[in-house]
Amino acid sequence: MSAKPKILVLGGGFGGLEALFTMKHLLGDRADLKLVSDRPWFQFKPNTIYIPFGESPEKYQIDLLHPLKKQAIEFVEARVQEINPESKTVETDSERLKYDYLVVATGAKMRAEEVPGLVEHAVTVWTPEDMLRLRDRFAEVLERAGRGVRSKVLFLIPPNNRCSGPLYEMVCMLDTWLRRHHSRDQVDLTFATKEAAFIEAFGPRLNTVVADEFAHRGIEGHLLYVVEHVYDKAVRFQNDIELPYDLLISFPPYAAASSFSALPIDDRGFVKVDPDSRRVVGHEQMYAVGDTADFPIKQAFLALLQGDAAADHIAADVLGRKPEVDFHPMSMCVMEQFDKAVFAQVPLKYTGEAQRPVEVDVEDVDHYKVGVSPLWRVGKSALGFYLPWRFGSGKPFHSGFAWNMMDLGLQAMSHTMAK
Ligand SMILES: Cc1cc2nc3c(=O)[nH]c(=O)nc-3n(C[C@H](O)[C@H](O)[C@H](O)COP(=O)(O)OP(=O)(O)OC[C@H]3O[C@@H](n4cnc5c(N)ncnc54)[C@H](O)[C@@H]3O)c2cc1C
Structure with missing residues (x-):
């Protein structure tokens, strides 16, 4: 490995950007970070539900060129075609790229x-x-x-x-x-x-x-x-x-957006990973996060948590310390209804069963919270402002003073408006 490890992130969505900006936050200039994605913007999918009711699609596309430049992260606009773990290279439709560490975050597609x-x-x-x-x-x-x-x-x-x-x-x-x-x-x-x-x-x-x-x-x-x-x-x-x-x-139905045949994948192209670290099975310095990985529930909030875990494991390896963040599956969402919204925080646990690998941990009453109120629409709006603002500034969702404030607000709301 060269003095500065080359870290390549594939896919500029929730999982990829969270991993990328968290690694920048943890490693600063001690690594060469590069993003490969097939579009120069981040698509804020959860809020596209407003488009049929009149909102403009442009509102949910967040430019990536400015934040990446600001964070001195190189951007390659290209479509990834194959990953070669043996040579530690990625083939795109425009060039071949070398990596020391790889994060695969290319999302899902519809079938x-x-x-x-x-x-x-x-x-x-x-x-x-x-x-x-x-x-x-x-x-x-x-x-x-x-x-x-x-x-x-x-x-x-x-x-x-x-x-x-x-x-x-x-x-x-x-x-x-x-x-x-x-x-x-x-x-x-x-x-x-x-x-x-x-x-x-x-x-x-x-x-x-x-x-x-x-x-x-x-x-x-x-x-x-x-x-x-x-x-x-x-x-x-x-x-x-x-x-x-x-x-x-x-x-x-869902399948992986891009199916990489050299990786361990299931019948839908989802990449098999270690549950805690999100490390790809059999590949020491390769991680897969978000919809493209094998976690059976596909959600933005889960993609962010997976991105955090992968980023911390890579940073720990580069810095020679022990990893501090694992992926603990906890789902969270605010569901819009226009007249009110439903908040749900849902702890999940692994069952060990192939047919139903994950289920809700109903006994974790401290974390399993549900609330219905018109005021939860404020929570939805706050998330809809906070996330594009963080990624649009080249910062991860889960870090810093801004996240602490956001987290405090959500906790206060869920304490008073959810049981
Ligand atoms: C209408 C809708 C509403 C939703 N609402 C919610 C919600 O309320 N809450 C919630 O938690 N989740 C919600 N989701 C799910 C959530 O959007 C996804 O789980 C999330 O986007 C997954 O993040 P990701 O980073 O894995 O993938 P994505 O966000 O899809 O990002 C993948 C990125 O990789 C790029 N890419 C793909 N293939 C390649 C390739 N071969 N080469 C280069 N780049 C590539 C894509 O262009 C994209 O930029 C919703 C989804 C939809 C469609």
Whole structure:
């Protein structure tokens, strides 16, 4: 290894940027840091749910060139094609790059084609372009309601989707939005999911909150509805039931955005890692964080925590100290509904079972917290301001005075407004 280790981060999303800026914070100039990503901006995906309701997509793209320059981190705008662990090189569509340490954070992609008929008939939720398409379809629903024509809007979670929360946000947001436009009585809202409980990954308390919310809003919810085929105007499920629709909205199955064949990967391309450090199995100086790694629940907050662990392990190695930060899976989110929001902090634990590797640690009552209140919308706005501001300044989410203040605020809110 040269005097200054070369650290390469692949992917400028939540996991990659958190790892990159944390390493800068911990190592300063003692390492050569480089980011390779296929776009010069950070896409703040969680808030793209506002685009169908009128927000501009540009609002959720945060420039990376300025913060990277400010932090003296080199940026290579390129698409990574392969990783060669033996030669410690990465092949991109423009050049070959050498590394001593590597962080793989290239995220996930959607595989809508796994569900017959989904590509042809559904509006899927993933990119800002999808959200703009949905905006047009919501406008159509409103226009039909104005003419007194009823619409059936069906939300669908198929097998192998790994982040169902945003679709639950959107069905409740749509309900509030339609009420505000005096059109709710012209629209039937239905939610069908393959899950055994609503937002299953977040455990029994979220299931109760969502079931109550659906009952209160008149949204028809169906659990264990596993999609078999999507037809024009109807979805058929494995239980032989068909649900009709005029507008179908789905969050498709997940796979790794880029599948790197030289790494240990599962059948969806997700990289196998050591649970605590996020070190890639069998590769000492390589880490994988965020959606592209094998943790079964894909979430921004979890990607940040994984980025923190990988960064600390690399910094410890470079500095010759013991690592101090491991990945302890604790999910956190604030779910928008326009009239209020749901806060959830969810401790997770490993089960050791291949079918269901992670579950909610319901006995950890100190950390398992859920709250519903219009005031939680303030928490959502604060996170929506804080995170782009940190990454836009070349700083990690979880560090420094600003994070301590943010953390204090969230703790105070969850102490008073969540149980
Ligand atoms: C609509 C929506 C709402 C969501 N809401 C929430 C929420 O409320 N809370 C929450 O916690 N999570 C939410 N999520 C999930 C969250 O956005 C993801 O879990 C998170 O983005 C994962 O971070 P990541 O760094 O792993 O991947 P990403 O953020 O996807 O970043 C991956 C980066 O790698 C780049 N890349 C990919 N392949 C290559 C390649 N071959 N070469 C170079 N660059 C590459 C991509 O361009 C991208 O910049 C939501 C997701 C969506 C779609």
